[in-house]
Amino acid sequence: MTDAPEAKGWFTRLRDGLSKTSTQLTRGITEIFTKEKLDAATLDELEDLLIQSDLGVATAERVTAAVGRARHAKQLDGESVRAIVAQEVARVLAPVAVPLDPPESARPAVILVVGVNGSGKTTTIGKLAETYRTAGLKVVLAAGDTFRAAAVEQLAVWAQRTGAAFVSKETGADAAALAYEAYAKARADDADLLIVDTAGRLQNKAGLMAELEKIVRVLKKFDADAPHACLLVLDATTGQNALGQVEAFAKTAGVTGLVMTKLDGTARGGILVAVAEKYRLPVHFIGVGEGLDDLEPFDPDDFARALVGLPRVEKTYEF
Numbered sequence: 389m390t391d392a393p394e395a396k397g398w399f400t401r402l403r404d405g406l407s408k409t410s411t412q413l414t415r416g417i418t419e420i421f422t423k424e425k426l427d428a429a430t431l432d433e434l435e436d437l438l439i440q441s442d443l444g445v446a447t448a449e450r451v452t453a454a455v456g457r458a459r460h461a462k463q464l465d466g467e468s469v470r471a472i473v474a475q476e477v478a479r480v481l482a483p484v485a486v487p488l489d490p491p492e493s494a495r496p497a498v499i500l501v502v503g504v505n506g507s508g509k510t511t512t513i514g515k516l517a518e519t520y521r522t523a524g525l526k527v528v529l530a531a532g533d534t535f536r537a538a539a540v541e542q543l544a545v546w547a548q549r550t551g552a553a554f555v556s557k558e559t560g561a562d563a564a565a566l567a568y569e570a571y572a573k574a575r576a577d578d579a580d581l582l583i584v585d586t587a588g589r590l591q592n593k594a595g596l597m598a599e600l601e602k603i604v605r606v607l608k609k610f611d612a613d614a615p616h617a618c619l620l621v622l623d624a625t626t627g628q629n630a631l632g633q634v635e636a637f638a639k640t641a642g643v644t645g646l647v648m649t650k651l652d653g654t655a656r657g658g659i660l661v662a663v664a665e666k667y668r669l670p671v672h673f674i675g676v677g678e679g680l681d682d683l684e685p686f687d688p689d690d691f692a693r694a695l696v697g698l699p700r701v702e703k704t705y706e707f
């Protein structure tokens with residue numbers, strides 16, 4: 389298969405990126421499962437470890453129950469417990485692993501990108517532009533974070549780097565007016581995809597909501613189905629705060645899917661599982677670095693194996 393080397397490269401980066409999380413989990417599991425006796429207290433310790441690793445209570449219970457069922461069948465060691473963790477985590481994640489396919493019929497399809505400041509929105513938009521440009525789509529980027537000149541400049545650099553068209557206005561300009569101009573340009577250019585950056589200010593929820601609503605209203609004047617996706621970018625290093633962010637943005641912005649960034653900088657990568665389990669929103673992409681190649685479509689099996697530091701299982705296909 390031609391894509392095998394690239395896929396392998398990504399898994400290695402994913403595993404390296406998640407190494408802080410997997411080292412912590414592996415160490416904890418190994419300590420718990422090298423004891424002579426395997427009893428209810430052992431399972432309680434495992435459950436506590438999984439909760440402390442941000443996986444969420446329901447997943448921790450589910451994994452512990454699976455390990456409990458397996459304990460009579462054979463002598464469990466750390467590695468087999470990690471394999472059970474990976475299997476159960478993959479089962480929790482499978483329903484939310486949904487690709488982001490902008491509708492081809494919409495010209496342009498519109499992706500609105502929201503999230504708190506610093507979550508990695510702009511970087512994610514740059515990487516998305518690269519992904520879709522590489523797939524042959526004509527992409528326009530709209531610098532909707534009009535409050536911060538640095539955010540506009542950063543997005544301009546990404547546009548240049550990826551060959552996407554770029555629309556911006558002066559600092560402080562109305563973000564909805566910018567969205568209007570960007571859509572008009574994208575349509576005039578017969579672009580496939582318009583990706584709109586937004587300012588992220590959770591601390592000013594009312595203002596944020598009004599601004600996002602205005603952007604959406606403007607887009608709907610062109611196309612009643614726009615935006616076709618509203619992506620919330622979450623920074624994994626914020627741990628449990630990610631849950632509050634999903635709550636707030638799901639209410640205010642009508643989030644349709646998630647991107648989780650910075651999984652490489654944290655021992656809290658388990659938070660993706662807690663978010664998936666609680667909100668059941670599609671997870672489209674995950675990010676493990678600042679480079680163009682560091683964003684990939686979300687694969688539940690790869691993520692679950694990397695989370696506990698196990699090698700990738702080559703997929704088998706049934707016909």
Ligand SMILES: Nc1nc2c(ncn2[C@@H]2O[C@H](COP(=O)(O)OP(=O)(O)OP(=O)(O)O)[C@@H](O)[C@H]2O)c(=O)[nH]1
Nearest residue numbers: 505506507508509510511539649650675676677678
């Ligand atoms: N390690 C790591 N850093 C990342 C990742 N994604 C983004 N970053 C970095 O995180 C910082 C913030 O990213 P931005 O893309 O500027 O975030 P933003 O949400 O647009 O932030 P504002 O522009 O402040 O609204 C930058 O230094 C990025 O290079 C990632 O997956 N891993």
